[in-house]
Amino acid sequence: MADNAADTFIKIRGLEQRFGSQQILRGVDMDIHRGETLCLLGGSGGGKSVLVKHLPGLLRPRKGTIHVDGVEIGCLKEREFGPIRKKIGMMFQGGALFDSLTVAQNIAFPLREQGMKDDKEINRLVSEALEIVRLPGQEKKMPSDLSGGMRKRVALARAVVSRPECVLYDEPHAGLDPITGDSIDHLIKDLQHNYNITNVVITHEMRSVFRIADRIVFLKEGRVYWTGLPDELQNTADPELRAFIEGDSGEPWDN
Numbered sequence: 710m711a712d713n714a715a716d717t718f719i720k721i722r723g724l725e726q727r728f729g730s731q732q733i734l735r736g737v738d739m740d741i742h743r744g745e746t747l748c749l750l751g752g753s754g755g756g757k758s759v760l761v762k763h764l765p766g767l768l769r770p771r772k773g774t775i776h777v778d779g780v781e782i783g784c785l786k787e788r789e790f791g792p793i794r795k796k797i798g799m800m801f802q803g804g805a806l807f808d809s810l811t812v813a814q815n816i817a818f819p820l821r822e823q824g825m826k827d828d829k830e831i832n833r834l835v836s837e838a839l840e841i842v843r844l845p846g847q848e849k850k851m852p853s854d855l856s857g858g859m860r861k862r863v864a865l866a867r868a869v870v871s872r873p874e875c876v877l878y879d880e881p882h883a884g885l886d887p888i889t890g891d892s893i894d895h896l897i898k899d900l901q902h903n904y905n906i907t908n909v910v911i912t913h914e915m916r917s918v919f920r921i922a923d924r925i926v927f928l929k930e931g932r933v934y935w936t937g938l939p940d941e942l943q944n945t946a947d948p949e950l951r952a953f954i955e956g957d958s959g960e961p962w963d964n
């Protein structure tokens with residue numbers, strides 16, 4: 710996709726964040742293009758989750774700007790975030806379902822947060838979301854009755870129920886077997902191709918990255934260290950990136 714302003718859905722410039730004295734983001738500059746699947750990589754604890762939590766306003770920039778669909782969100786008040794949260798769904802790390810709520814109540818949660826009260830319409834949107842994630846008719850189950858893969862799908866249904874333009878996935882493959890992980894990858898690409906959703910995926914699964922990514926951003930020490938295409942990452946000579954994609958800590962195995 711051409712790198713021009715018309716295609717930019719999210720524009721991040723000079724983003725800084727810290728917790729106490731711990732500086733996490735040190736000036737992130739990054740564009741997310743409309744309709745792409747972007748994979749966000751980087752070492753554990755490097756600030757990937759912190760970065761994406763800024764996009765629906767769950768964290769506020771200390772410094773820098775974030776434009777979502779042309780709107781600068783850094784200066785919005787909490788009550789002004791409704792339209793942004795409708796545009797951006799988030800599949801949290803670990804699924805983060807409410808165990809005391811049914812599948813349907815979990816998926817309906819963001820709709821009720823947005824102030825929707827029409828139960829019939831909510832039920833319709835919930836069952837549509839379950840169809841999208843290929844779990845039709847599971848409304849009444851409790852999260853404890855579901856497998857890990859099903860929980861992830863319910864979390865994804867909750868992320869897409871308000872028909873967002875963009876979905877953020879925080880480690881959607883964590884804890885899944887490779888086959889279930891593959892079906893999550895298919896769902897991610899289906900959402901992109903069938904519903905024109907922009908996907909931002911944090912993952913450590915390199916096999917998935919090379920399957921689903923249109924572009925890759927590698928974060929290191931609170932900044933964007935590298936951006937490129939999957940082929941470019943496959944062929945990179947950068948020792949740091951090679952060690953990451955090959956999962957090589959540098960410690961010897963020949964004992």
Ligand SMILES: Nc1ncnc2c1ncn2[C@@H]1O[C@H](COP(=O)(O)OP(=O)(O)OP(=O)(O)O)[C@@H](O)[C@H]1O
Pocket residue numbers: 728733751752753754755756757758759760
């Ligand atoms: N609300 C918070 N308060 C204090 N520290 C936080 C908070 N959120 C994150 N951190 C810290 O920020 C750092 C970056 O965390 P983050 O979860 O973004 O890493 P990550 O790159 O997503 O890592 P992983 O790949 O392991 O999930 C960590 O040291 C974490 O402890």
